[in-house]
Amino acid sequence: MFDFLIHGFDVALSPLNLGLALLGALLGTLFGALPGIGPINGIAILMPLAYTLGLPAESALILLAAIYTGAEYGGRMSSILLNVPGDAGAVMTTLDGHPLAKKGLAGPALGLSAVSSFVGATIAIIGLTLFAPLLAEVAVMFGPAEFFALMVFAFASMSVMMGKDPVKTAIGAVLGILIGTVGVDSSTGVLRYTFGLPELYDGIDFVVMIIGLFAISEILLMLEHANRKDGNDGLPPLGRVFVSLKEVLACKWTMGRSGLIGFIIGILPGTGASVGGAVAYTTEKRLSDKDNSFGTGNMRGLAAPEAANNASAVGSFVPMLTLGIPGSGTTAVLLGALMLYNITPGPMMFSERPEVAGGLIASLYIGNIVLLALNLPLAGVFARVLTIPRWVLVPGIAILAFVGVFQLHSNLAAIYLMLIIGVFGYLLRKLGFSLAPVILGYVLGGLMEQNLRRALSISGGDLGILWQSGISLGLWIAALALLLLPWLLPKLWQAKTSKA
Amino acid sequence: MKLAADRLLGIVLIGLAAFVAVQAMQLEVPFSYDPVGPRAFPLGLAILLAALASVLIVKPGTNEAWPGRQLGVKLLLVLATLLVYALLFTKLGFIITSLLAVASLSRIFGAPWGKALLTGGLMAVVSYFLFAHALGISLPSGYWVEPLL
Secondary structure (H helix, E strand, C coil), rough: CCCCHHHHHHHHHHHHHHHHHHHHHHHHHHCCCCCCHHHHHHHHHHHHHHHHCCHHHHHHHHHHHHHHHHHHHHHHHHHHHHHCCCHHCCHHHHHHHHHHHHHHHHHHHHHHHHHHHHHHHHHHHHHHHHHHHHHHHHHHCCCCCHHHHHHHHHHHHHHCCCCCCCCHHHHHHHHHHHHCCCCCCCCCCCCCCCCCCHCCCCCCCHHHHHHHHHHHHHHHHHHHCCCCCCCCCCCCCCCCCCCCCHHHHHHHHHHHHHHHHHHHHHCCCCCCCCCCCCCHHHHHHHHCCCCCCCCCCCCHHHHHHHHHHHHHHCHHHHHHHHHCCCCHHHHHHHHHHHCCCCCCCCCHHHHHHHHHHHHHHHHHHHHHHHHHHHHHHHHHHHHHHHHHCHHHHHHHHHHHHHHHHHHCCCCHHHHHHHHHHHHHHHHHHHHCCHHHHHHHHHHHHHHHHHHHHHHHCCCCCCCCHHHHCHHHHHHHHHHHHHHHEEEEEEEEHHHHHHHH | CCCHHHHHHHHHHHHHHHHHHHHHHHHCCCCCCCCCCCHHHHHHHHHHHHHHHHHHHHHHCCCCCCCCCCHHHHHHHEEEEEEEEHHHHHHHHHHHHHHHHHHHHHHHCCCCHHHHHHHHHHHHHHHHHHHHHHHHCCHHHHCCHHHCC
């Protein structure tokens, strides 16, 4: 049953892949530590380079996955030291992390968060190893109708869980799907929404899309913070650099519980590290905050979200690898990256491309150890990254974005398109949208339409096929329940309390 | 009452939905065995988008603060820099345009002139050697290299 893992370690331990995991871990931590650049921007900016190197699919995926997990490690730096979350997953880390730094315990806080991240990720990687092949076996039975229902469920779950405003999340997803319909329709050859521009016949290119949406819009957004005080002189002293074993052991159950919570939440489609961190933090506060010290620099309050956000980052690989449905914005980008290699992740991947699935999982084990080894002694070095001024950072991102898009297409149309998408992304963010649903819609939309049309050509146009099987019916009901839940719960709650 | 940004957005989105639907209806579909065809999916999305946009008009949500005049000017400057970078990228070549773009961005993001130019020069040359020589990416050297001058 674990043949894929043994094979995977063979792949991941080759000198090239080992080196890439190291490089990715290092780059990911650096990018995650940079203010404003989370895992998704990091991958968007660095992905074109992975193609330039001409890497095989499994090596590219190993590099990108290492950047992803590395960025989750790096995100905590600015949370703890500056009270500015490096990315959405690290928001809860500021609550107790920054107070600890103010007490002069920045060093131990960084150390503890590295250990918690390691423990959380380890729990989730073991979960992934055990759970993914089982889920893949179930998913083999899925036909197009089931996949369509599954995607509807994924979008429903995302609308409810992700972002503050469910309506805007849903609109973002629809816009993403619409962007995905541009180009030639694969089954009839009809051109859609190309407006006679040959550059659009192949659709809006994935790399152009994510670099525009994330890197360019980030540059525009950073302008607002340019006037604010940067962390240049505000970096608190690290204090002693190592966390003591006693402090770690005091948090061992917190890490275990939070890792498990994070993993389970990560599996649900659309719920990334931010939800995992928040749920783990509130759970831990309820369970172990006896003296009401959460929020004032409690070590457990730091360990809980840190273990959980790394665990959900890993957990979101489960639906991506087994069902082809990404669990988060970042895995959506990884999914798109795999599709560029003509690999459609799904249940068959474990049997047909074991070097990709197994290699990735094995590299997560290795990368996680590398990250702990890098982050404990080098915390002080990574913290320096925070002092890089924006007037160096922003032009650097611009060069990487231009070179990345230009080397793929060697034409300027792609660069103009990237700039237009960047402005579009900026406007969306200013209007209170989160970008993850847009990218999920863009990546999944094509598959969703294909599955819908395949199902309906099997049934000869009869819509009934979409909810005929038990699995798809169950998914439709689950999706409906999820959408109604936030609306029903307060009413039920009211009815209960008014009776009492 | 001030028109909420979300209401305006809702109206724009309904317009977009109508546009998507009209474009989809105008697609000429050759005969095929596919009972759905290329129209239905975008049409469904247009209907969904219009419905969601109506919700937004009835119940607008919250937005981030819009940039003031000073920030707006900077924003346009950044966009202009990026656009000029793109326009001249192949004409003047990577090193020259990157130098100019980096210096300009640096300056907009608050660096003094000297530091901005130094950053531009260093970043343009170092990244050229990194990308073109170490990674083997072909970057435009620019027409000016050829004896047009």
